[in-house]
Amino acid sequence: MVKWEFALDMVSDVRSFVAMFMFINEEAVQTVGMACYMLQKTEQWAGVIETAQYALDNLINPAIDFCAMYGYVAVPLNMAYDAFFKAAQKSMQTYITTAQLMLA
Numbered sequence: 080m081v082k083w084e085f086a087l088d089m090v091s092d093v094r095s096f097v098a099m100f101m102f103i104n105e106e107a108v109q110t111v112g113m114a115c116y117m118l119q120k121t122e123q124w125a126g127v128i129e130t131a132q133y134a135l136d137n138l139i140n141p142a143i144d145f146c147a148m149y150g151y152v153a154v155p156l157n158m159a160y161d162a163f164f165k166a167a168q169k170s171m172q173t174y175i176t177t178a179q180l181m182l183a
Contacts, residue, residue, distance in 0.1 A: 098153040101160040104142040108134060108167045115174045127178040131171040139168050 111134040118126040142164045150157030 094153050097149050098156050101142065101146065101150065101153065101156065104138060104145075105160060105163055108138050108142070108164065111138060112167065112170065115171065119174065119177070122181070124178040124181045127174050128182075131174040131178075135168065135171050139164055139171060143168065 111130060115127055115131050115134070118124075118130060143161065146157050146161040146164060150161060
């Protein structure tokens with residue numbers, strides 16, 4: 080294997096890792112989003128707040144930071160994931176606001 084082929088393989092591996100990391104986070108966010116939806120439908124408002132806040136603190140906000148710092152390695156996927164995570168952030172904030180209003 081020539082040196083440039085090795086270098087190309089390394090770049091490809093890093094790109095694949097970054098893309099897969101963002102994909103796994105995206106799947107986790109979708110799962111938590113479904114949980115929030117079901118909690119809201121069953122009017123479990125405290126659970127909505129707790130779950131949505133967990134998603135923001137442990138999944139969404141770190142994913143947005145990751146996309147900003149490392150996402151460029153996986154262009155153009157990073158743009159789609161960044162848009163998804165920012166939309167999910169707004170969705171979770173809406174879940175929290177709605178649940179707080181229902182508890183008031």
